[in-house]
Amino acid sequence: MAVLVRETIDDATTYSVVNVDRHTLYKRRWRAKAEDGEELAVDLDEPVSDRSFLKTVDGDIYQIAQITEDVLVISLPKTTEMAAKVGWYLGNQHLPVEIRSDAIILEKLDTLAASLDRIGIPYKFKHDVFRCKIHSHQH
Numbered sequence: 001m002a003v004l005v006r007e008t009i010d011d012a013t014t015y016s017v018v019n020v021d022r023h024t025l026y027k028r029r030w031r032a033k034a035e036d037g038e039e040l041a042v043d044l045d046e047p048v049s050d051r052s053f054l055k056t057v058d059g060d061i062y063q064i065a066q067i068t069e070d071v072l073v074i075s076l077p078k079t080t081e082m083a084a085k086v087g088w089y090l091g092n093q094h095l096p097v098e099i100r101s102d103a104i105i106l107e108k109l110d111t112l113a114a115s116l117d118r119i120g121i122p123y124k125f126k127h128d129v130f131r132c133k134i135h136s137h138q139h
Contacts, residue, residue, distance in 0.1 A: 002031060002041035003056045012053050015061040022066055022130055025049055034062055050131055066129045070108040074116075074123045086121055096132035105130055 018034040028044050040062065042054065050066035077083040090097060090104070095112070098105040106112065108125060116123050 002039040003058055003060070005040050005042045005054045005056050005062070006044065007055050008044065008048055009053045009055050009061065012061045012063070015053065015063045017065050018054070018062045019065050019067050022069070022132070025064070025066065038062075050129060066131065068127050068129050071126055071128050071130050072106045072108045072112060072116075072123050073126050073128075074104040074106070074121060076102055076104065082121070085119070089116075089119060089121060098130060098132045105132070107132075 016034050016036040016038070018032050018040060020030075020032050024030045024032065026047055028042075028047055030042050031040065032042070033039050038060070040054070040056070048054070048064060050064055052064045054062045054064065056062070074086060077086055086104070090106075093112070095106055105128065107130060113123065113125075
């Protein structure tokens, strides 16, 4: 029987880990099996993210470890021309992105890679955590 999770906490020193993919993290309600073997039934007011802490109704604490996946990495452009090209292209694609201090991270899509090749934007593939926000058309 699954243990119910209805709240998050800000920090903890003692906890077990629960590995979750990013698509599950977009949801408020989901189930997962933690590394300690406990099955969790999560029912929260809003979605959580990688490294968040969950507290079960029994008082046990779990930290979320988002599962890595194949991603496409575009290094931050060195020239203003390439920066404009990358910004224009990605802005028109309406794709979820993660902006890091040195790169733009996107979901690995073969069609995206082919398109980047065609217009001359360099990229590489990597296996990493993709921490992007849920796509919305609200501005």
